[in-house]
Amino acid sequence: MSKGDALRDRTAAAIVDSAAASLAERGRIVSMNEVARAAGVSRATLYRYFPNREALLRAMATTGVEELAARVADADLQGLPVDQAIARLVRGFIAVGSKYVALSAGQASTDDHPDVDALLTEPVRDLFRRGIADGVLRPGLAPELLTELLSGLVKAALGMVADGQLGAEEAAAGVVAVFLDGARAGTRSPEPARSSRAR
Amino acid sequence: MSKGDALRDRTAAAIVDSAAASLAERGRIVSMNEVARAAGVSRATLYRYFPNREALLRAMATTGVEELAARVADADLQGLPVDQAIARLVRGFIAVGSKYVALSAGQASTDDHPDVDALLTEPVRDLFRRGIADGVLRPGLAPELLTELLSGLVKAALGMVADGQLGAEEAAAGVVAVFLDGARAGTRSPEPARSSRAR
Amino acid sequence: MSKGDALRDRTAAAIVDSAAASLAERGRIVSMNEVARAAGVSRATLYRYFPNREALLRAMATTGVEELAARVADADLQGLPVDQAIARLVRGFIAVGSKYVALSAGQASTDDHPDVDALLTEPVRDLFRRGIADGVLRPGLAPELLTELLSGLVKAALGMVADGQLGAEEAAAGVVAVFLDGARAGTRSPEPARSSRAR
Amino acid sequence: MSKGDALRDRTAAAIVDSAAASLAERGRIVSMNEVARAAGVSRATLYRYFPNREALLRAMATTGVEELAARVADADLQGLPVDQAIARLVRGFIAVGSKYVALSAGQASTDDHPDVDALLTEPVRDLFRRGIADGVLRPGLAPELLTELLSGLVKAALGMVADGQLGAEEAAAGVVAVFLDGARAGTRSPEPARSSRAR
DNA sequence: TTATAAGCGAGACGGTACGTCGAGTCTTCTT
DNA sequence: AAGAAGACTCGACGTACCGTCTCGCTTATAA
Numbered sequence: 001m002s003k004g005d006a007l008r009d010r011t012a013a014a015i016v017d018s019a020a021a022s023l024a025e026r027g028r029i030v031s032m033n034e035v036a037r038a039a040g041v042s043r044a045t046l047y048r049y050f051p052n053r054e055a056l057l058r059a060m061a062t063t064g065v066e067e068l069a070a071r072v073a074d075a076d077l078q079g080l081p082v083d084q085a086i087a088r089l090v091r092g093f094i095a096v097g098s099k100y101v102a103l104s105a106g107q108a109s110t111d112d113h114p115d116v117d118a119l120l121t122e123p124v125r126d127l128f129r130r131g132i133a134d135g136v137l138r139p140g141l142a143p144e145l146l147t148e149l150l151s152g153l154v155k156a157a158l159g160m161v162a163d164g165q166l167g168a169e170e171a172a173a174g175v176v177a178v179f180l181d182g183a184r185a186g187t188r189s190p191e192p193a194r195s196s197r198a199r
Numbered sequence: 200m201s202k203g204d205a206l207r208d209r210t211a212a213a214i215v216d217s218a219a220a221s222l223a224e225r226g227r228i229v230s231m232n233e234v235a236r237a238a239g240v241s242r243a244t245l246y247r248y249f250p251n252r253e254a255l256l257r258a259m260a261t262t263g264v265e266e267l268a269a270r271v272a273d274a275d276l277q278g279l280p281v282d283q284a285i286a287r288l289v290r291g292f293i294a295v296g297s298k299y300v301a302l303s304a305g306q307a308s309t310d311d312h313p314d315v316d317a318l319l320t321e322p323v324r325d326l327f328r329r330g331i332a333d334g335v336l337r338p339g340l341a342p343e344l345l346t347e348l349l350s351g352l353v354k355a356a357l358g359m360v361a362d363g364q365l366g367a368e369e370a371a372a373g374v375v376a377v378f379l380d381g382a383r384a385g386t387r388s389p390e391p392a393r394s395s396r397a398r
Numbered sequence: 399m400s401k402g403d404a405l406r407d408r409t410a411a412a413i414v415d416s417a418a419a420s421l422a423e424r425g426r427i428v429s430m431n432e433v434a435r436a437a438g439v440s441r442a443t444l445y446r447y448f449p450n451r452e453a454l455l456r457a458m459a460t461t462g463v464e465e466l467a468a469r470v471a472d473a474d475l476q477g478l479p480v481d482q483a484i485a486r487l488v489r490g491f492i493a494v495g496s497k498y499v500a501l502s503a504g505q506a507s508t509d510d511h512p513d514v515d516a517l518l519t520e521p522v523r524d525l526f527r528r529g530i531a532d533g534v535l536r537p538g539l540a541p542e543l544l545t546e547l548l549s550g551l552v553k554a555a556l557g558m559v560a561d562g563q564l565g566a567e568e569a570a571a572g573v574v575a576v577f578l579d580g581a582r583a584g585t586r587s588p589e590p591a592r593s594s595r596a597r
Numbered sequence: 598m599s600k601g602d603a604l605r606d607r608t609a610a611a612i613v614d615s616a617a618a619s620l621a622e623r624g625r626i627v628s629m630n631e632v633a634r635a636a637g638v639s640r641a642t643l644y645r646y647f648p649n650r651e652a653l654l655r656a657m658a659t660t661g662v663e664e665l666a667a668r669v670a671d672a673d674l675q676g677l678p679v680d681q682a683i684a685r686l687v688r689g690f691i692a693v694g695s696k697y698v699a700l701s702a703g704q705a706s707t708d709d710h711p712d713v714d715a716l717l718t719e720p721v722r723d724l725f726r727r728g729i730a731d732g733v734l735r736p737g738l739a740p741e742l743l744t745e746l747l748s749g750l751v752k753a754a755l756g757m758v759a760d761g762q763l764g765a766e767e768a769a770a771g772v773v774a775v776f777l778d779g780a781r782a783g784t785r786s787p788e789p790a791r792s793s794r795a796r
Numbered sequence: 797t798t799a800t801a802a803g804c805g806a807g808a809c810g811g812t813a814c815g816t817c818g819a820g821t822c823t824t825c826t827t
Numbered sequence: 828a829a830g831a832a833g834a835c836t837c838g839a840c841g842t843a844c845c846g847t848c849t850c851g852c853t854t855a856t857a858a
Contacts (some may be wrong), residue, residue, distance in 0.1 A: 008803095031844060042805045044848090052846065083383065131382075138384040145356075145365065145373050146382055152355025156347045166344065174344050182381035183330075183345055184282065185337040207834095230813060241836045243817090251815065429818060440831050442822095450820065481781065529780075536782040543763065543771050544780055550753025554745045564742065572742045580779035581728075581743055582680065583735040605808090628839060639810045641843095649841065 012049050015039045016063050019056060024162070032056075068096050069119035077123060082131035083180055089124065090154060090179070091172045097158040121147060150179055211248050214238045215262050218255055223361075231255075267295050268318035276322060281330035282379055288323065289353060289378070290371045296357040320346060349378055410447050413437040414461050417454060422560075430454075463518055466494050470521055480529035481578055487522065488552060488577070489570045495556040519545060548577055609646050612636040613660050616653055621759070629653075665693050666716035674720060679728035680777055686721065687751060687776070688769045694755040718744060747776055 018039035022030050032053060036046040050056040071092035077085040128146045131137035137146070157171035166174075217238035221229050231252060235245040249255040270291035276284040327345045330336035336345070356370035365373075416437040420428050430451060434444040448454040469490040475483040526544045529535035535544070555569035564572075615636035619627050629650060633643040647653040668689040674682040725743045728734035734743070754768035763771075 032846085033844080042807095044806075045804060047846065048803080128382075135384055137382050141373055141376065141382060145359070145370075146377075148355045148359055149352050149373065149377050152351035152353075152358075153348050154351075155354070156351025157344075159351075160344070160347055170344075174340060174348065177340065178345075178348050178381065179377065180381045180383045182377065182379045183327075183336050183340060184379045185334055210834095231815085232813075242815095243837075244835060246815065247834080430820085431818075440833085442831060442833075445820070446830075451818095526780075533782055535780050539771060539774065539780060543757070544775075546753045546757055547750050547771065547775050550749040550751075550756075551746050552749075553752070554749025555742075557749075558742070558745055568742075572738055572746065575738065576743075576746050576776065576779065578779045578781045580775065580777045581725075581734050581738060582777045583732055608808095629841090630839075640840095641811070642809055644841065645808075 008049075011041070011045075012059070013063070015041060015046060015049055016056070016060050020060050020063075023060075064096060065119055068092060069123075071096065072120065072123055077127050078130075082127060082134060082136040085127055086131075086150075086180065087172075087176045089127070090150070090175050091169075093154045094157060094161065094168050094172045094175070097154075097161060097168070124150070150175075153179055207248075210240075211258070212262070214240060214245060214248055215255070215258050219259050219262075222259075263295060264318055267291060270295065271319065271322055276326050277329075281326060281333060281335040284326055285330075285349075285379065286371075286375045288326070289349070289374050290368075292353045293356060293360065293367050293371045293374075296353075296360060296367075323349070349374075352378055409439070409443075410457070411461070413439060413444060413447055414454070414457050418458050418461075421458075462494055466490060466518060467521075469494065470518065475521060475525055476528075480525060480532060480534040483525055484529075484548075484578065485570075485574045487525070488548070488573050489567075491552045492555060492559065492566050492570045492573075495552075495559060495566070522548070548573075551577055605646075608638070608642075609656070610660070612638060612643060612646055613653070613656050617657050617660075620657075661693060662716055665689060668693065669717065669720055674724050675727075679724060679731060679733040682724055683728075683747075683777065684769075684773045686724070687747070687772050688766075690751045691754060691758065691765050691769045691772075694751075694758060694765070721747070747772075750776055 015035070019030070019035045022035055022038045032046060033043055035056070036043040039046065046056075050059060072089065075085065075088045075092060077089065080088065124147050125143045128137060128143035132139050132143070153175045157166070157175045160166040161168055161171050214234070218229070218234045221234055221237045231245060232242055234255070235242040238245065245255075249258060271288065274284070274287045274291060276288065279287065323346050324342045327336060327342035331338050331342070352374045356365070356374045359365040360367055360370050413433070417428070417433045420433060420436045430444060431441055433454070434441040437444065444454075448457060470487065473483070473486045473490060475487065478486065522545050523541045526535060526541035530537050530541070551573045555564070555573045558564040559566055559569050612632070616627070616632045619632055619635045629643060630640055632653070633640040636643065643653075647656060669686065672682070672685045672689060674686065677685065721744050722740045725734060725740035729736050729740070750772045754763070754772045757763040758765055758768050
């Protein structure tokens with residue numbers, strides 16, 4: 001039975017990947033028919049795996065979240081200084097972006113997802129809490145707000161990457177630079193030298 | 200003829216407003232039938248004004264953009280210090296947000312809009328150019344990147360406002376604080392006192 | 399007032415004529431818009447004269463009927479032998495045919511038309527009754543049946559005339575020949591010489 | 598595959614039958630929605646079988662023609678004396694009439710139908726040619742004209758049958774009587790005794 | 797090795813929304 | 828003050844997509 005399940009999972013994953021690719025490539029308008037065809041599978045099978053469009057989107061979201069969560073877990077955020085942890089996090093977000101961008105466009109509601117909270121939002125929030133407690137981040141901004149704002153920065157950067165206006169590395173660097181130190185000129189900017197090669 | 204046109208414009212504006220309200224209230228799924236009914240008009244008339252759904256969304260986008268552009272023009276961005284201009288800009292964005300949020304959710308493509316570029320993006324980019332030239336903003340970040348990142352921050356903040364997690368003022372203050380000075384604690388903390396007094 | 403009425407009548411007649419022409423020329427599918435345009439009048443005016451499409455068709459029918467009725471009245475059917483009266487009648491029908499064909503195609507219901515009955519059907523039926531009474535027509539066929547059958551023959555002949563397969567004279571002669579004497583060869587062949595000289 | 602096709606054909610036939618019934622019962626104005634409902638099928642399915650209204654009408658025409666053609670083929674026209682063959686033909690036409698009447702009202706164009714020519718018009722024309730050659734029909738009337746005139750008679754009779762003014766048998770008898778021997782009183786009318794019971 | 801179960805492709809079906817178009821009503825402006 | 832211009836509602840038409848279903852077929856597991 002484990003074998004059947006494995007096959008099932010692999011098929012589902014293939015469908016999700018293919019759908020993510022189709023959805024990233026073409027502009028948000030992808031019919032279930034096209035998704036099925038692109039995945040090399042019949043429409044009936046597609047519906048067997050995902051009972052409706054929303055479920056497919058949700059699965060894509062979950063996949064992206066899990067992929068991201070794996071990176072987050074690997075990243076040993078607790079073991080790093082907060083600023084470096086954030087940088088690593090952002091790089092991870094943007095690397096996984098190709099899937100994340102489809103969702104960030106509002107296709108999937110990301111509501112009703114315990115995963116996304118448990119796996120992503122919470123660790124990030126913890127990171128921010130730690131940063132504030134450590135005195136690395138300033139105390140005036142709520143962790144929840146910081147989480148959302150960072151997410152917004154990442155989405156914007158992903159949009160530019162998807163449009164080919166920016167490489168993933170530059171995008172990540174820009175996000176980190178702005179998020180940590182802001183756009184204002186000042187004394188504490190050795191980092192920007194690393195992050196300013198926007199075409 | 201001016202009268203007929205005026206009536207026409209008013210009707211169109213009423214439809215756009217009603218559609219924006221419907222679309223903000225209900226989650227992204229609003230049929231043309233409902234839009235028409237909510238606007239107190241028949242479906243045929245709706246289609247007389249906007250040949251298809253996309254045109255309606257585009258009109259909503261344009262309306263939002265123009266409203267925003269009016270604010271931007273009023274704001275006398277050139278006459279202010281760059282940081283204050285940015286703060287004013289962000290407050291304007293968030294104030295108009297209720298319309299902007301529907302569009303930012305990805306409903307309208309915002310592509311093929313000369314308006315949005317001419318009226319919004321360009322002034323903002325100019326502002327950033329001026330800031331870099333003045334030495335107020337650091338030179339390492341391209342104006343295009345800053346524009347997108349600021350837009351991302353605003354969208355994120357708008358999402359929180361729409362969810363009721365945050366007031367418009369706090370949201371604007373948070374966006375400005377992070378965008379200008381970043382989340383990192385540091386020597387520049389006296390300045391945020393001007394702009395980031397979240398509740 | 400007689401002047402206004404005269405104008406009114408003339409306009410109505412012009413619309414009817416134009417509509418008949420449009421309807422004869424193009425195949426049965428003529429929108430009220432096209433009718434109005436062809437008549438050189440606005441759609442509103444068209445509707446002022448004829449409250450709906452059916453009224454227009456009915457007016458066309460009535461016009462044709464009146465034209466026909468005028469011929470019928472002129473033809474002095476009572477003063478002629480029945481067979482000659484029938485021949486004259488058929489020629490009249492076919493001569494007026496261009497209008498009659500549009501109606502015979504089923505556009506107008508011809509129901510609820512007192513005119514058509516009073517002006518056409520009744521005289522024809524009377525003619526048949528006289529023929530039966532005179533012994534010119536055989537008694538076994540009801541006048542109503544004969545009326546319908548003759549109408550059917552005329553419509554068929556009109557169709558061929560409209561298609562250019564037949565001239566009006568030959569068509570009329572054929573209808574009269576078949577209606578009076580049938581298609582069977584027989585002893586009455588000398589008579590057809592008078593009425594059935596098809597090309 | 599034969600099974601699927603058979604099912605398909607049966608469904609199509611059911612739709613055609615139902616549509617013919619609806620169209621015969623109600624006066625020419627039957628929406629596709631009603632057709633679908635009457636056929637116990639959804640509108641989408643109706644359109645799946647017949648891409649548009651005209652195709653449905655055409656299918657009804659073809660069905661009627663084929664049904665008629667089957668009768669014609671069964672009737673062994675060649676093996677009968679021409680007058681008896683004509684009588685049989687007319688009875689066949691009128692029997693099938695309920696479908697034929699909808700089409701004869703001008704709903705379907707009957708153009709672009711090779712079938713109708715090959716299956717119906719041609720045999721009838723052949724019959725007339727044989728009749729003329731045999732001396733049973735008189736030579737002065739072209740077969741094409743006779744074909745059309747007979748068709749006109751049949752349509753007229755069908756109209757009366759549909760209106761309930763006449764039974765099918767009487768109608769057929771009247772048509773045959775008039776078509777073969779005309780309405781004129783004369784020596785050769787033993788038949789009318791059989792055919793004159795118009796109400 | 798065969799039977800049985802499960803997944804799969806194919807595709808019909810109902811439902812719903814979209815965008816188009818014609819019919820008929822009504823208001824407003826003009827002459 | 829009547830008629831022209833034209834906006835509006837209603838509803839049908841034809842198209843497309845979604846989600847459900849059944850039907851055979853194949854394949855892999857089980858006896």
